[in-house]
Amino acid sequence: MRNLITDVPGLRIGQASDAALASGVTAVIFDQPAVASVDVRGGGPGTRETDLLLPEKTVAAIDAVVLSGGSAFGLDAAAGVQAWLAEQGRGFAIGAARVPIVAGAVLFDLINGGDKAWGRFPPYRELGYAAAAAAGCDVALGTVGAGYGATTADLKGGLGSASAVTESGDIVGAIVAVNAVGSATIGASGHFWAAPFELNGEFGGRGLPAPWPADANRLKMKGAPPGANTTIAVVATDAMLTKSEARHLAVMAQDGLARALFPIHTPLDGDTVFAAATGRRALSDPVYGLARLGSAAALALARASARAVFAATALPFEGALPAWRDRFGA
Structure with missing residues (x-):
């Protein structure tokens, strides 16, 4: 176990970043089509292919999930991932045609100081392709991929991941790009809201x-319009789930964001959590097993959210928010 979402067998993570752009893409590539669903909260989401993830829709499994910066422009990243998958012969078969099924969500990072004067076409399609092509088991954290340009109310945001094993032996992992309107830390302290769930000092061990x-309950929020924030995540498991069960896993996992960020799910956010099952082992119990899985996913997502902020480095632009390490040390 490496405390990464890639501890879940059957998936790989690819990332691509552009330092001048101050943005990037993170792609979750499934070795085989994975059963998936989604839970969307907050007032300003930016998503792709979330309707087909509803339990009653026809498509049973997907090939990838993409998390991207760039706001609505970043939705192009999924097309780049789709192009790479098509080259691999992947996709939903319809006669002789194959259509890779790629879901995705974006966060707003357009005013973080990076050069967004990209001309006619945004760069996210190419970043998506590069991320998919780079997919592997190693996952860099912090200012990388979809978390490259992310911020919170008072500190640099970033990309985080964590994993856990349930009592029944099911593996669950989370990956998240934290770009919240709120904060990951309590008041003016350097202590994380997710501190009660920390394992092995993974985000500083401060408790x-x-x-x-x-000032713990004082709201810290970005002064930005709706849609200018958003925390986007994927939780995954090696258990076999139906789409309905994956949907409930995504719902339970959202509580991890509530344990790590305050406030969360505001009208200014577009928080989205995907849940995917690679189906390597039978779920121990369809009720209690799913409850254990959802609880573990929520805590893994809380820990991943804190790790995202803990590992981040500040952007090299005037007026950029400090990183946690800049303000509170290692």
Whole structure:
């Protein structure tokens, strides 16, 4: 176990970043089509192919999920991933044709100081292709991929991942790009909201603050319009799930964001969590097994969210937000 989503057998992660653009793409590539669903919350989402992930829709499995910066322009990243998958002969078979099924979500990072004067066509399609081509088991964290240009209310955001094993032996993992309107830390302290769930000092080992800060409940929010934020994530498991069960896994996993970020799911966010099952082992129990799986996914996503901020480095632009390490040390 490497404490990464790639601990879940049957998937790989690819990432591509552009330092001048101050943005990037993270692609989750499934070795075989994976059963998947999604839960979308907040007032300003930017998504692709989420309707077909509803349990009652026809397509049973997907080939990839893409997380991207770039706001609506970043939706092009999925086309790049789709192009790479098509070259591999992947896709939903319709007669002689094959159509790779790629879902995705984007976050807003258009005013972070990077050069967004890209001309007629945004660069996200090429970034998506590069991310898919680079897919493997190693996952860089922090200022990379979809988290490259991400920010929170008071600190640099980023890309995080974590994994866990349930009592029944099911593996669950999470990957998240944290670009929240709120904050990952409690008040003005460097302590993370996700501290009670930390394992092995994975985001500094500071625990909860004592005494409890007087400003802990004070709202820290970006002063931005709706859609200018958003935390987007994928949780995955090696268990066999139906689309309906994957949908419930995504719903439960959203609680991980609520345990790591405050506030969350506001009208200014477009928070989206995908859930995917690679189907390598039977779920121990369709009720209690799914409850255990969802609980583990929520905690893994909370930990991944804190790791995203903990691992981030500041962007080299005037007025850029500091990274957690800049303000609170290693």
